[in-house]
Amino acid sequence: MQTMTDKDDLMMPRPVRDSQSEMAEIVLPNDTNPLGALLGGRLMHWIDMAGAMAAHRHSRNYVVTAAIDHLDFLTPAHVGDLVILRSSVNRVFHTSMEVGVKVFVENYLLDQCQHVSSAYLTFVAIDGGGRHLPVPAVIPETEEQRRRYEDAGRRREIRRDELEPRRLSRR
Numbered sequence: 145m146q147t148m149t150d151k152d153d154l155m156m157p158r159p160v161r162d163s164q165s166e167m168a169e170i171v172l173p174n175d176t177n178p179l180g181a182l183l184g185g186r187l188m189h190w191i192d193m194a195g196a197m198a199a200h201r202h203s204r205n206y207v208v209t210a211a212i213d214h215l216d217f218l219t220p221a222h223v224g225d226l227v228i229l230r231s232s233v234n235r236v237f238h239t240s241m242e243v244g245v246k247v248f249v250e251n252y253l254l255d256q257c258q259h260v261s262s263a264y265l266t267f268v269a270i271d272g273g274g275r276h277l278p279v280p281a282v283i284p285e286t287e288e289q290r291r292r293y294e295d296a297g298r299r300r301e302i303r304r305d306e307l308e309p310r311r312l313s314r315r
């Protein structure tokens with residue numbers, strides 16, 4: 145009987161749900177501007193962390209952030225609010241994967257929850273020496289996950305088109 149090596153096992157495709165992650169933060173005074181509103185830079189840091197959680201879990205390796213797509217901040221969060229960040233791997237390419245992070249602000253006193261931001265991040269899997277590693281495929285199971293998978297493919301094309309001129313201009 146043929147047995148799978150550990151390496152083959154690590155490359156087995158995995159469902160999106162296996163690496164979906166959630167992170168929560170309470171907005172504290174040190175996270176805010178003088179008006180008590182959450183700083184954009186702090187939220188970007190949390191988005192990066194939440195995205196990395198899903199990327200680590202899926203790839204079972206170290207990852208680095210290669211890119212963060214455009215970010216809109218739709219509604220402010222204030223001191224005392226609860227910020228919830230949900231992340232999932234939308235699609236794997238070869239050594240890179242797109243992770244989507246959706247951010248909500250929850251005011252538990254008013255029992256309100258609002259969408260703050262959505263972001264797409266590209267992570268690249270690496271080993272301890274910084275060499276890129278292939279990432280196992282991700283299996284979308286729900287209609288929403290399949291839509292995100294298809295959309296991620298289109299976004300990758302757009303990113304590639306935009307990246308090439310930037311790379312050339314750096315030479």
Ligand SMILES: CC(C)(COP(=O)(O)OP(=O)(O)OC[C@H]1O[C@@H](n2cnc3c(N)ncnc32)[C@H](O)[C@@H]1OP(=O)(O)O)[C@@H](O)C(=O)NCCC(=O)NCCS
Pocket residue numbers: 208209210211236237238239240241266268276303307
């Ligand atoms: C991101 C990084 C790994 C890319 O390495 P590289 O050798 O220039 O890239 P390559 O052309 O070999 O591409 C490797 C993969 O990354 C993807 N990639 C590279 N740059 C990208 C970008 N700007 N946006 C999206 N994907 C990108 C490529 O498409 C490729 O994916 P694939 O293997 O799935 O096809 C490298 O530039 C790096 O280590 N950057 C610093 C990362 C870091 O420190 N992040 C923390 C913030 S400072």
